[in-house]
Amino acid sequence: MKNWLPIEWTIGLRFLTEGIMQTVFILTGIAMGVGVIVFMSAMLAGLQANFIKRVLTSQAHIQIIPPDEVARPLRRAAGVVEGAIVQRPSQRILSIDQWQTVRTAMKARPDVVTVSPTASGSALAIRGDAARSITLTGMEPDLYFQIVRIPDYIVAGTSKLESDDILVGTELAKDLGATVGDKLNLSTASGATRVLTIRGIFDLGNKGANSRNTFVALRTAQSLLRLIGGVTTLDVTVTDIYAAETIAQDISATLPVQADSWIKTNAQFFTAVRAQQSSNTLIRSFVGLSVAFGIAAVLIVSVIQRSKDIGILRAMGTRRAQVLGVFLIQGGVLGFIGSLIGSSLGAGALVLWHSAARQADGTELFPLLLEPSLFIAAAAVATVTGVAAGMAPALRAARLDPVEAIRG
Structure with a gap:
């Protein structure tokens, strides 16, 4: 030794x-x-x-949406209630009030990384005799693809979107018998219709999402959903994913919006x-x-x-x-x-x-x-x-x- x-x-x-x-x-x-x-x-x-x-590559860390509409009892005179029973109203597709101001406030927060405006709603996709109910999401690709990595899931075509283009899932494409370059006729509850070209087909690894989700340019969705200049959602990513719920509660408390974190929407996970x-x-x-x-x-x-x-x-x-x-x-x-x-x-x-x-x-x-x-x-x-x-x-x-x- x-x-x-x-x-x-x-x-x-x-x-x-x-x-x-x-x-x-x-x-x-x-x-x-x-x-x-x-x-x-x-x-x-x-x-x-x-x-x-x-x-987290298929959804935002936090989604900012308009607050729920609340029914209020009618009053004919001071202190006199017209209706004794107040039912919850159906929720219409509404734009976030002054969403540009909300987005500016979000971008100013040090714990927020990306803020992407989207316009979402239901639509009917028709091709020939086949018709399927879809979720139409309009977004700005440069921002939205930083949150949801759609280009990583493209299996055919491209993720590049013009005003008359649409991205569809593999299951929806199969159900409609469509492929890249085919036309789809979209119609919404507001009565708006538009013919779009399938620019890309994606596979999110979930059959339900692949048969329902579609993506178009923001202006295209705003036109179809009658939301000219408006957005239904602000998708947000944050620096600490496990602090998303705390940040969402702070946003809801300080701004006239509702904020849902991925922790809340994926509680079981x-x-x-x-x-x-x-x-x-x-x-x-x-x-x-x-x-x-x-x-x-x-x-x-x-x-x-x-x-x-x-x-x-x-x-x-x-x-x-x-x-x-x-x-x-x-x-x-x-x-x-x-x-x-x-x-x-x-x-x-x-x-x-x-x-x-x-x-x-x-x-x-x-x-x-x-x-x-x-x-x-x-x-x-x-x-x-x-x-x-x-x-x-x-x-x-x-x-x-x-x-x-x-x-x-």
Whole structure:
């Protein structure tokens, strides 16, 4: 052993190398525990990132819409109510009041990234004898495509839109027997009609969305929906996706609009993500406890086996703090080396699983996310756990009476 090492390190490392079988067994246990933690953490992070990507590349983080229309009782005279029963009115397609002012206020917020105006409503798409009810969305492509990545989902044609163009889903195109370049006759409840050319066909990965959603230029939708100069929705993206609900509530409280976040509109999905995070944390905690108890058990056995050696060291003048340090160092070294081996095993297993687990179309099931911070955290936590696990046996060793230890 190197002479320049402190005595605590010299003795601690010698104890580890002399009890090589115990050291190998505990390192195997630590490596397996850390490997499980790294594998699960990286895999769940990849799955969650994939889920979030699928949800948030097909919708805005926050949608700003006009407030609901509310019926008010008629009054013939002061204090006299004309109708005793007030029913909720049907909700018409309305433009956001002074939407340009609202958009300016949104763009001024530091937590907002993109604001895209859209005009949406129902329409009927007709081609020959086939007719389908659709959701017509008019937007400004340069802004809207920063929120909903329609160009990434185009399977035929192009996403470029002119005033007489339309983008349709794969299911709608199949139902209407249409392809790129064909004409569709659109009509709305307001009585407006227009013939549009299919410029592109997209696949959002959802059959319902592919059979219902269509996209046109903003001015085209405004004309069909009789919303000249108006918009029904402001789609917003924010810097922190998990703060979307808080931001939406603040917008609703400060402006005369209604703001719905993706967290609210996808409540079940968001609950599933939170449950996944909680279960991952719980599993990692139990694995960490198992590793800690394993280290503690091995070091306690080491204290019992080396009682005479500890007694001799104490009789030779070794301080209690130095004896304490011997076993704390052993715990830390075991945790650190075990974390390095375990991180390599976990990363290797994840790479193999990522290459083997594929979706039906052959694409990856989840993105491979192996961030350096994960390995740094694993090494730090394992080292701290090892030191903490060595505390009890270290205190026991430090309290040994030299005379009784030598006699025993």
